Amino acid sequence: MQDVEASPRWQRRAEERPQELLDAALAVFVERGFAAARLEEVAKRAGVSKGTVYLYFSGKEELLKALVQSAIVPQLENVEALAREHSGASRELLIKMVDAMWRGIALSPLSGIPKLMLSEAGNFPELARFFLEAVIQRHWALMRQVMEEGMANGEFRRLPADLAVRIFVAPMMMAVFWKHSFMPLEETPLDMERYFAVALDMSLAGIAAQATNSTTD
Amino acid sequence: MQDVEASPRWQRRAEERPQELLDAALAVFVERGFAAARLEEVAKRAGVSKGTVYLYFSGKEELLKALVQSAIVPQLENVEALAREHSGASRELLIKMVDAMWRGIALSPLSGIPKLMLSEAGNFPELARFFLEAVIQRHWALMRQVMEEGMANGEFRRLPADLAVRIFVAPMMMAVFWKHSFMPLEETPLDMERYFAVALDMSLAGIAAQATNSTTD
């Protein structure tokens, strides 16, 4: 497979470059924050030189925007599809939805995006507003519907649905933020799988009409 | 026209300056992030000129460190005192402790510090480690003790205590982060008091030995 010829100094990869750059940018932006991130570091991680970044994105801010706008909405659409196709108990649907977000975002590098937006909301209010409306509120609206159905049919106890949704997903979100902040510093890093199991159990118990006493088995 | 006494060009305020600067720095750092924060903005909010900052702190990074190290530990000591002095049900103590953190941190400007550390952990690992150990883990250890007592005496159901603590406080922490990121962008900003009441209710239900069915009143 390796060529006898000396390897060329660079390769043309016009198709793959944008995604490679976005991946690298995500990693660096999440780690350092937007302002402290150096474009040269992004370039290096993508395996290109500084100037190449500008062939695909008009600047650092553009990179951030592309990052945020391209990545999460598709995941959300998965979850919306789940909701449309589901029939049965609200509890089961709720579990499915949270599980999908967990697998699709929390466990993937995409989890960096919420952390990034949290950090940068003050500097990019417009982008933050987009994220708030197109991702966060859209997600909440979806879950709220399920939550209200469950309350209506007696599966869940009566709670202010808008708040209940935020509180229900809070433990999952915290894990996402943890992963990109203090987890690398922990002596024994958080076991994400166990955490999710217990969090789901506790969150469900928190809204259950009756004590479920389910254990985390 | 020149008066030896009246209206000096500046005032000696050696006593109050450091805290005024720290307050200003906290506000700016939380809003913009450390790297994007400009020292001139900090100075302006403290009502002094750029150069004056250097009379009290050796530089920008020093300001960050002083900020983090000085502010939260005292609050934590309050909570530790509560625990020492308490006798009675674990549930009541848990509520007292969470309530103290909520009033003392979440509702005060100090709430900016966790947000700030979350954002900057990647750039200041040493400072983050300090915060992790001196604040976060210390807080968790305290709550874990209460949690385990409650499990032992049958008030709470059996759960992995370390995880249960993180999950229990997650909704409160989310509110703290929300306050400093998307809340200013919400059309009708989150009602923190109502949120706290529901969150406490749900979190307690999540660990209760039996369904409490308590409502948020």
Added chain:
Amino acid sequence: MQDVEASPRWQRRAEERPQELLDAALAVFVERGFAAARLEEVAKRAGVSKGTVYLYFSGKEELLKALVQSAIVPQLENVEALAREHSGASRELLIKMVDAMWRGIALSPLSGIPKLMLSEAGNFPELARFFLEAVIQRHWALMRQVMEEGMANGEFRRLPADLAVRIFVAPMMMAVFWKHSFMPLEETPLDMERYFAVALDMSLAGIAAQATNSTTD
């Protein structure tokens, strides 16, 4: 006059700096052109560091604009005053006016500005339009009035006044451009004084009602 103390590394000269910077910028821009001029070179000639430029002007382009807008209009006002105050032959007024422009602009560093605008008109059309209207056309209008008076009273022969003005001043303008382009390369540089005398003589002869046959002695 020289102080025994070691000379300080820099001096505060907030009052003088802007003009010093404008002078330096004029020299460098005229010599190199706007795009090829390096801001560091401007700073060096003004005796400051790169960053200092930005304390007084928001950027390179701003420097150019300030340069063009501040410098020539006052000279023009001198000429307008001459016209207002004059009584007598049109020919004498014309000479006075051209002489004023020659002394005030052509022989001063201000002569660089027309050269600069000529070169940069394509890149800064808005600034060029300002210069065209506020300087060039205003100047022409002034001269045209005198020219038409002279034609009316028989001092000058009948010519299209708008064109005659442009042509009349062309030799002076050429000297200005020459000074900032090829003159430094000439083995024996153009003698500006002699040039002006002959040019004025020829230009006057070009519009005179009768041959003047004046020599340049």
Added chain:
Amino acid sequence: MQDVEASPRWQRRAEERPQELLDAALAVFVERGFAAARLEEVAKRAGVSKGTVYLYFSGKEELLKALVQSAIVPQLENVEALAREHSGASRELLIKMVDAMWRGIALSPLSGIPKLMLSEAGNFPELARFFLEAVIQRHWALMRQVMEEGMANGEFRRLPADLAVRIFVAPMMMAVFWKHSFMPLEETPLDMERYFAVALDMSLAGIAAQATNSTTD
């Protein structure tokens, strides 16, 4: 689908390319100045890609040199031929020569070259020196000869011939510079033909032994 013959991706045009590139380069350099001119813009106007420029010229500067060296000298040779072949009044020859330059340079895109050299003399002194000697001074020498003959035979009045030549052609040169700077910004652009007629009239009157009072018709 692949056809060996039809619609090749590019065409060999080795013969025409260099001149097309020079034409494009002239236009862009004159409009923007050398430093601000982007090679990609030159390539686009020539209908090729950036890399192709380097197949014909070794770089941007080379393009400038080729431009200047190739274009004007031939025009000058035309004028020299006129002078050799002429017999008759000096005035008529002078008119012929100026007219040839006007038609051959001022009205053609070649007029950009003097404007370009004027702007870039400071950055390319060597090239400027070439232009000064091979074009400007050579042209002046030619005209000076005619001018001196005319003075000797009484057609023209006695003037310092070197200066008289510069001044005589100044109005034509000004039109050339005007065309490439402010003329595109004028509401009603200068009528070049009328300008030339009046300029020639005035310039001739300026050197005439007696008042000619010739009108422009």
Added chain:
DNA sequence: AATGAATGAGGTTTCATTCAT
């Protein structure tokens, strides 16, 4: 012969820090 993706030197601009006043 031609393309255009990739490079990297070199410029502008920002801002933490210093220091003359």
Added chain:
DNA sequence: TATGAATGAAACCTCATTCAT
């Protein structure tokens, strides 16, 4: 003690030039 003008390192960005295709 306080100021804010001045500094200069470090970042972003541009674009002439190279080179894989």
